[in-house]
Amino acid sequence: MVKQITIISGKGGTGKTTITSSFAALADNAVIADCDVDAADMHLILQPDTFETHDFYGLKLAHINKDLCTGCDTCVLNCRFDAILESHIVDPYRCEGCGVCEYVCPETAIVMKEKKAGEYYCSHTRFGPLVHAKLGIGEEASGKLVSNVRQRASEIAESSGKGLIIIDGPPGTGCSVIAAMTGTDLVLVVTEPTVSGIHDLDRVLQVARHFRIPVAVCINKCDLNPEMSQLIFDHCAENGVNVVGRIPYNRMVIDAMLEGKTIVENPDNELSGEIGSMWSVLLSMLGDNNG
Amino acid sequence: MRIAIASGKGGTGKTTVAVNLALALGSAQLLDCDVEEPNCNLFLGFGLEKQEDVLISFPEIDKDKCTLCGRCADICQFNAIAALPKSVMVFPKLCHGCGGCSLVCPDGAISEAARSIGMIERGIDESFNIELFQGTLDISEPMASPVIRQLQEHIDDSTVAIIDSPPGTACPVIASVAEMDYCVLVTEPTPFGLNDLVLAVAVVKQLGIPFGVVINRHGVGDDGVEQYCQNEAIPVLMKIPFDRDIAVLYSKGTPFVKQMPEWGSKFREMYRDICECVSSGVGV
Ligand code: SF4
Ligand code: SF4
Ligand code: SF4
Ligand code: SF4
Numbered sequence: 001m002v003k004q005i006t007i008i009s010g011k012g013g014t015g016k017t018t019i020t021s022s023f024a025a026l027a028d029n030a031v032i033a034d035c036d037v038d039a040a041d042m043h044l045i046l047q048p049d050t051f052e053t054h055d056f057y058g059l060k061l062a063h064i065n066k067d068l069c070t071g072c073d074t075c076v077l078n079c080r081f082d083a084i085l086e087s088h089i090v091d092p093y094r095c096e097g098c099g100v101c102e103y104v105c106p107e108t109a110i111v112m113k114e115k116k117a118g119e120y121y122c123s124h125t126r127f128g129p130l131v132h133a134k135l136g137i138g139e140e141a142s143g144k145l146v147s148n149v150r151q152r153a154s155e156i157a158e159s160s161g162k163g164l165i166i167i168d169g170p171p172g173t174g175c176s177v178i179a180a181m182t183g184t185d186l187v188l189v190v191t192e193p194t195v196s197g198i199h200d201l202d203r204v205l206q207v208a209r210h211f212r213i214p215v216a217v218c219i220n221k222c223d224l225n226p227e228m229s230q231l232i233f234d235h236c237a238e239n240g241v242n243v244v245g246r247i248p249y250n251r252m253v254i255d256a257m258l259e260g261k262t263i264v265e266n267p268d269n270e271l272s273g274e275i276g277s278m279w280s281v282l283l284s285m286l287g288d289n290n291g
Numbered sequence: 292m293r294i295a296i297a298s299g300k301g302g303t304g305k306t307t308v309a310v311n312l313a314l315a316l317g318s319a320q321l322l323d324c325d326v327e328e329p330n331c332n333l334f335l336g337f338g339l340e341k342q343e344d345v346l347i348s349f350p351e352i353d354k355d356k357c358t359l360c361g362r363c364a365d366i367c368q369f370n371a372i373a374a375l376p377k378s379v380m381v382f383p384k385l386c387h388g389c390g391g392c393s394l395v396c397p398d399g400a401i402s403e404a405a406r407s408i409g410m411i412e413r414g415i416d417e418s419f420n421i422e423l424f425q426g427t428l429d430i431s432e433p434m435a436s437p438v439i440r441q442l443q444e445h446i447d448d449s450t451v452a453i454i455d456s457p458p459g460t461a462c463p464v465i466a467s468v469a470e471m472d473y474c475v476l477v478t479e480p481t482p483f484g485l486n487d488l489v490l491a492v493a494v495v496k497q498l499g500i501p502f503g504v505v506i507n508r509h510g511v512g513d514d515g516v517e518q519y520c521q522n523e524a525i526p527v528l529m530k531i532p533f534d535r536d537i538a539v540l541y542s543k544g545t546p547f548v549k550q551m552p553e554w555g556s557k558f559r560e561m562y563r564d565i566c567e568c569v570s571s572g573v574g575v
Contacts, residue, residue, distance in 0.1 A: 009302075010300075010328055011301050011302055011328050011330070012300050012301015012302035012458050013300065013301055013303060013479075017483065023373060037461075038460045038461040038464075039299050039300040039301075039458065039459050039460065039486075039487045040460035041300070041486055041487070044482050044483060044486055048370060059368060060368070065370070073318075078390070080388060080389050080390055080393070081389070093462075093465050093469060096368075096387055096389065097368055098368050098369075098387060098389030099366060099389075100389050100390060100391045100394060103366060103391065103394060103395065103396065135460065135461055135496055137460050137464065137465075137490075137493055137494050138459070138460065138461065138462060138465035138494060138497070138498075139461055139466070140436075140462040142459075142461045157315055166549060170459070171300075171301040171302075171327075171328070171458055171459070172301075172327030172328055172435070172457065172458075173327045173328065173426060173428065173430060173431075174327045174433050174434065174435045174463070175430070175433035175434065175435075178431070178433055178460070179325075182538075192542075193542055194541060194542040194544075195330075195333040195334070195542070195543065195544035196306065196328070196330040196333055196544075197542075199328070199330060199333055200328045200330070203327075203328060203430060206430045206431075207430055207431060210430055210431040211431070220499050222523075223541060224539065224542050225542035225543065228542055228543075249313010254481060254502045254511055254512050257323075257481055257482055257483065258481070258482065258512060258513055259513070260482070274444060276492060
C-alpha cells in the first residue's frame with residue numbers, strides 16, 4: 001500500500017512549503033504532489049523538468065447564442081447566481097455551470113461548454129517525480145483539480161513502485177483543503193506561535209477530526225514567541241495531538257529559498273537536524289498506522 | 292470607497308495591512324472575507340454579535356411521490372444527487388442550491404430546505420468608529436463564496452470599506468475582490484512572494500481593478516519584487532520593514548499602529564495615494 005502524508009498550515013506563510021520540500025529531499029522513495037494549486041510554489045525549489053501536461057476541465061460555462069435569443073428573460077429569472085446580465089450575457093466569474101439556464105431556455109439558445117480551467121503536470125525533479133498544477137484565474141473546482149493531482153500522483157506511485165506520496169496542501173479549510181486531506185494516512189499541520197497561527201491551527205485540527213485523519217503538528221519559528229509556542233504545545237497535548245517538531249526561526253530558510261534549494265541540502269544548516277528528526281518521527285507514525 | 296487587501300499566497304501580512312489601515316483611518320468598515328480563516332478580530336478583540344446565518348438551499352425528496360426517474364441526478368452538475376435503483380440520495384454538502392433538480396422533477400417530489408454553512412458576525416469599536424463584519428465558514432463545509440457574497444451585502448458605500456480577502460487566485464478571491472474600487476496586493480520580497488504576486492496581479496488585471504503593492508518584511512529577501520514592480524510600472528504603496536518588534540507585536544495580536552503611532556500617518560498617506568489613483572483612473 002502506498003502511504004500518503006499531507007502537509008497543511010491553515011494560514012499561509014508558516015513555512016509549510018519550505019518544510020515539505022525538505023521532506024521531499026529526505027524521502028528516498030516518494031512521489032511529490034503540490035496541491036496548493038492556486039499558489040503553487042514548490043516548483044521554485046524543486047525545479048521540475050516537465051514530461052507530461054494535462055488540461056484540466058472544471059465546470060462547464062453557459063453560452064448564449066445571440067441569434068436564437070429572444071430576450072425573454074427566463075434564464076435571468078432562473079439563474080440563482082445572478083450570472084446572466086440584463087444584456088443576456090453570461091458573467092463567467094459568477095456562472096457556476098449548473099445548467100439550469102440551458103434547461104429553461106425556450107429557444108434552446110443556451111449551450112453549456114467545457115472550459116479549460118487549468119493544467120496539471122508530471123515532472124522529474126532531483127528528488128523524484130512531482131505532480132503539480134496551475135489553476136486558471138478565478139476558477140472554481142480547485143478541489144477537483146487537487147483530486148486530479150492526487151490521482152495522477154497515485155498512478156505514478158503505483159507504476160514506479162514508490163511507497164509514499166508527499167502532498168503539499170493549500171491554506172484554509174474549504175474545498176481544496178478537504179480534497180487534499182481526505183483519504184491520507186497522516187496530516188502534518190505547520191503552524192507558528194502567533195494568535196492567528198493558533199486560531200487557524202485549531203480550525204484545521206477540527207477539520208482533520210471531522211474526517212477522522214490522524215494529525216501531527218510542527219511549530220515553526222517557535223522562538224518568535226516562546227509563551228505562545230508553549231500554549232500551542234499544551235493545547236495539542238490536551239487534545240492528544242503529537243507535536244513532532246519545534247523549529248526555531250533561522251535566516252538560512254530564506255537564504256536557501258533564494259538559492260532555490262531545500263534547507264536540508266546545506267549540511268551546515270542548523271535546522272537540517274531538526275527537520276530530519278521530525279521526518280523520522282513522521283515516518284514511524286505512518287508505519288504505525290498500518291491499521 | 293471599497294478597498295480590497297489581497298495576496299497571492301497567505302501569511303504575507305494581508306490581515307496586518309487591513310487592520311492597521313482601518314485603525315489608522317478610523318470611521319471605516321472592515322469586512323473579514325477570509326472566511327476559511329477569519330483573523331481580523333484576533334487583532335481587534337471586538338465583542339462580536341451574531342447577525343445571521345448563511346443559508347444555502349438543498350433538495351428534500353418526498354419518497355412517496357418520487358418515481359425514481361433519475362432526471363434530478365442527470366441535471367445536477369455537482370454530483371449532489373445520486374439516483375439508485377431503489378432510492379434517490381442527496382449529498383447536501385455538494386449541493387450548490389441551483390434549483391435545477393426541483394425544476395426538472397416531473398412528479399413534484401422535490402422541495403427545497405435550507406441549511407446553514409456559516410455565519411456573519413458584527414462588532415463595533417466606538418473609539419475608532421470601526422464597524423467589523425466577520426464571516427466564518429463552518430468546519431467541513433467546502434464552499435466559501437456564498438459566505439463572502441452575503442458578507443459583502445453589508446458594505447456601506449457612504450464610508451470606506453476595507454476588505455480582507457482570502458489568499459490565492461481561485462473563486463473565493465474573485466468573490467471578494469470583484470466590484471472593488473482598488474486592490475492592495477500584499478507580498479514579501481522573496482522568490483515565493485514574487486511568484487504569488489505575479490499570479491495576483493494577473494487576477495486584478497483581468498478584473499480591471501486599479502492596484503498597488505505593499506511589500507511586507509522588507510529587507511528579508513532579495514529585490515526581485517521591487518524590480519518586477521518597477522518593470523511593470525506597478526506602484527509600491529508602502530514597505531513595512533522586517534522588524535522583530537513588529538513580528539512580536541503581530542504574534543501577540545497587537546496591531547502595530549497602536550504601539551508605533553508614526554505608522555498611522557504612513558497608512559493615512561497610503562490611503563490618500565489610493566484615493567488619488569482611483570479618482571484619476573491611473574494604475575488600471
Ligand atoms: S449555468 Fe447556472 S449559473 Fe451559469 S448562467 Fe446558467 S443558470 Fe446561471
Ligand atoms: S431564456 Fe433563452 S431566449 Fe430567453 S433570454 Fe435567456 S437565452 Fe434568451
Ligand atoms: S439544487 Fe442543484 S446542485 Fe443542488 S442537488 Fe439540485 S441540481 Fe444538484
Ligand atoms: S426527478 Fe423527481 S421523480 Fe425523478 S428521481 Fe428525482 S425526485 Fe424522483
